[in-house]
Amino acid sequence: MKSNYVTEAINLKSYNLNDADKIILMYSKDSGLIKGVAKGIKKPQSKLGARMDLLVANTLQLLKGRSMDTILQAQTVNNFRKTREDFDKLMLSSYISELVVNFGEGSESASKDIYDLLYKALNRVANAADKKDALIAVIKFQLKLLLIMGFCVELDTCLCCRERVLDEEMFFSSQMGGIICKECNETLGVRLSMHYKIRDFLQAMLQFDFDYESDYDRKATEKVCQVCFDLLDEYIKIHTNKRQKSAKVLKELVTA
Template sequence: MVIRSYDFGEADRVIVLLTKNHGLVRAVAKGVRRAKSRFGSRLQLFVNLDVQLYSGRNLATITQADTVDYFGAQIIDDYDKYTAACVMLEAAERLSLDHDPFLYELVVATLSTLQGSEQPMLELDAFLLKAMAHAGWAPSLFNCAQCGAPGPHHAFHPAIGGAACGKCRPPGAAEVDTETLHIMWLIAHGHKAEATVAQAGEAHQLIRALLQWHLERKVNALSVMDQQLK
């Protein structure tokens, strides 16, 4: 899956691929920026590819690329879907592990669902929760993350790992609707969830804070999405 690309030299481009069995692979597509490139438009975002690579010291070289799926047709013309998909690809790059097909398969499945979704932000948030859970960062959404006291609780803080009871609530914890945490649990486990605009927005901000806490750096595409939400 093409998740990022950038120009390299006069006519080449580096393509960042999320692979099923080899984690992230960075490869050069030679001459792809020329008008008569043999790769055409295949090496772009939201394209699932079957590629042949020649291994190099630092970068592989793409020798052949055939399109398996193209998800962009129903995404790139819809701003909400496009920004959600961009956040997903950027997060996938940060969360990728070697020899682990889970994230690749989750990206493909989510892009497929996102094409016809009427709630792209919830689809993105479900992806982020599942990806973080696979990385070992699943938040506690009912019991207190600090002491295990049964919930539901009204506070959430990424530093302690999710929901917080009154005794364990740290300074700066967000005051949350317990139904928002329930919605997060539902989408994290693959269930449908009906959310108001306020609940969906609150869930998104909690998931955003949790992701950036663990990554210890900004996800640039999230900032673009948040500007639109404002």
């Protein structure tokens, strides 16, 4: 049996194990969420040091254990330095990280896609010129993560009548996860109205490659981005409620 393995992973959370050691919850490229013990991390002469800080991407060598693996070596790939100097960037990166903690359980088969998306989003937030730019990265992350996890937001056709929505005005249901046309909403009564320009913007954020900067990226305002972020966040909160509860149980097990 092979007891050592190498993977790339991003630190998402850490828990105290005892006076000297910590458990690091990471998202890895090869096997999704993993936990590793960072031995002696609380001692000043620790070899792992700042590499085990939250929101750092490392290439790791781990020793397989019965219940938990031990981190033998870490080499930093990216510490997203500019995020650590900016409150907004730190909050948005923590949000991204929290989503991966909540969504990550059972995502092993998609771990490479999720890891790449997580890395790109954290990197784009770190290097964002302003808050709008950082929000765009988070919106792309929200939409693409939902797509990978099978909770994609419906932006083309009305969730009731399944017709393409071509009117300027439509409605968005966070409960149902998509758009509702004006006619259907007369009986449904969803309160959140949505302009087609917002819908088109979200469509572009979902469809284009993460790194592709379209006209939509350039023309968006911070206000529009904030509206889209809030709308997606509400949908995510409704659909991850169950997952968040199981993540909480995991945390309690780890810290017990």
